[in-house]
Structure formats: structure tokens, C-alpha cells
Amino acid sequence: MKKVLWIIAIVLLIAVLIIGFGIWFIKNEFKEDDPEFVLQLIKEQADSKNIALSIMHNEKQMANVNSDEPLPLASTMKIIIAIEYAQQAAEGTINPEETVSLQELEKYYIPKTDGGAHQAWIDSLTSLEQVTMSEVANGMITFSSNANTDFLINLLGLDHINDVLIQTELSDHELIYPIGAGMFLPKTIMEERNLSEKEALKVLKDMPLDDYRAKANEIFKSWNEMPPTSKEKKELASAFDMKFQKVWSDRLTRATTSDYVSLMEKLNGKQYFSRETHTFLDPVMEGLMQNPQNREWLKHAGQKGGSTAFVLTKAMYAEDKKGNRTELVLFANDLGTIEQMQLTKKLNSFQLEILTDPSFRSKVEKELGALNSVNQIEY
Secondary structure (H helix, E strand, C coil), X not given: CHHHHHHHHHHHHHHHHHHHHHHHHHHHHCCCCCHHHHHHHHHHHHHHCCEXXXXXXXXXXXXXXXXXXXXXXXXXXXXXXXXXXXXXXXXXXXXXXXXXXXXXXXXXXXXXCCCCHHHHHHHHCCCCCEEEHHHHHHHHHCCCCHHHHHHHHHHHCHHHXXXXXXXXXXXXXXXXXXXXHHHCHHHHXXXXXXXXXXXXXXXXHHCCHHHHHHHHHHHHHHHHHCCCCHHHHHXXXXXXXXXXXXXXXXXXXXXCHHHHHHHHHHHHHCCCCCHHXXXXXXXHHCHHHHCXXXXXXXXXXXXXXXXXXXXXXXXXXXXXXXXXXXXXXEXXXXXXXXXXXXXXXXXHHHHHHHHHCHHHHHHHHHHXXXXXXXXXXXX
């Protein structure tokens, strides 16, 4: 009997230790206020080309790690769509106060594929029947609704949206194409070619990117005549497992941090685009300024992030009330699960330190500058 009690006591002790370690690990490894973690992660991952960072401060390059390495953007590419929305609003091509029904937006919504973003946006609305175009654009940037994004792609026109890449001289930026339609590619390929999941996966992996994009655009155009049914969307969501998600994530539009930091400079300076364009763009991009605490020390600030199960991206710009301008862009792909979770939690504190702490900026500039020098190829 004593032996049994001892065994039970030991098992309970081990369980308590495991739980205690788990609580300690989560508390320490996933704490949000840890900018040093981001700095160390960038240094550790620099050689893998899985992470890229560009930082400008007062028109001076502060950090430049893998800045010419194209990486998937995820939702950060929505900035381009926001710019085209604002330009068409400024030109009078679209009316930001024109309304659209939530039912129309539902055509582009695929449940359980956006982390609850679209529903969170709907929950924030005062009307659950009609919304303005400006509210749709806000839902795309602030809440990152994919449904709103695809609706705006259809409204504004892909050709016009991709013309923004030329206009803003983003030379390494791949063409933008609809988000949701890409998720339907596996199901479409299997049905059209009578393939198994394994066979469809190989076809998608081997498919040239131009063909992949063209097929996604073809599916997207068909939605105007025959939108996917609720049943088809549910079937897609259940079949869209991690293997297909990986192919989809890898085929998302790619760009470099060099491109996006130059774009952030254009948005921050308020000179590249017309005043009329900024009239419609700033309310969409600068949701950060809704916070009274941010308004105490910032003149303006905007940002957009993106993520998939494999990707984490962020592009931001800010000017404080002392006139200091900062632009920061970080792209990461194929990090470990724990590392990505940690980076998600800690990236905001890294941004804040860059914006507010001169000594931390100096440390980042010194350590990442030295890293960049080591990685340079000598001729």
C-alpha cells in the first residue's frame, strides 16, 4: 500500500512540476514586452533567408537584412489595394459613401479561413445590412477581412491595382491576385482533372506561378456569375488542410522589405500621393491614431500586418510630434511554430522601442549593421 501511495505522490509531483514549468514557459517565452527577442531572432535566422528586415529613421538606413529577398506578403499586400481605393475615390471613380449590402460581401467570405477577421469587423458595425465603401476598406486594413479585400479587388479592377506597383516603383513586387479564389484551386483541380488529393497537391506544387495565378483569376471571375454556395465553402474549408495551405501560402504574392520600406516612406512623407488621395487613404491606413494615447505623441502612424500558418509580415510608418520619421518592415516565412508565436507576441514591443528609444535604435543599427557587412559578397 505504501508503495502505491509513493507512486501516486511521485506522479502528482511530476504533474505539478510539468504544469509549473508550462506556466513559467508561457509567461516568460510568450511575454509581449520583449524587443530583444526580435533582435536576436533576426540575427539567428538571417543566414536562412527566412526573415528580412528594413528600417529607416529620419531618411537614414538603420537596418537592412535580406532586404532584397522576395517573401510572401500575406495580408500586408492589402496596402496596395487601399492605395488604389483612395486614388479612385480622389478621382471620383468610386464614391466612398456609396453603400453595399453585407449579403454582397458574403459572396466573397469563406468561413474558418481568416482567423475570425471578417466576423470581428461585422461585430464592430452599427448597421448589419448596408455599409459604405469606406467601411469596407477599413475592414480590409484594420480587421484584415479577406472577403472585403476580394470585393474591392472586383470593384477596383486587378489591372488598376497592379498598376500601383508600377506607379510606386516596386520593382520586386509580384502581381496581386484574389485571396479566396486561390483557396479554391485544390478543389477545382481535383474536380476538373478527376485527381486524388495527393495528385492534386503535386499538380499545384509543380504549376508555374503564372498559370497558378491565371487559374485563381479564372475562378474569381466565375463568382460574378455563380458565387460558391455555402455548402461548397464548407467543403473547401474542411478539405483545405495544412498540406494545401502550405502550397497556397507559398504562392501568395511576394515582395521585398526593400520595396515596402520605400512604400512606407512615401506614405509617411505625405508628398508622393496627392492631398486628395491622402484624404481617403489616411483614415483607412492610420487606425492607430484612433487611440488617444497614440495621439499624445504621434503626428500620424499607419501599419498593416499579415499572417498564415507559415508567414508573418508587418509594414509600418510613423512620424512623432518632434518630427522624427520611422519606417519599419519585417517579413518572415517558414519559422518554427514556437518562434512564429513568439514573434507575433513580441513584434509590437520591438516596433515601440525602435520608435521611442534612441539607445535601442543604436544597438539595432550596430548589431544588424555588422551582420549585414558579414553577409555581403565581396567582388
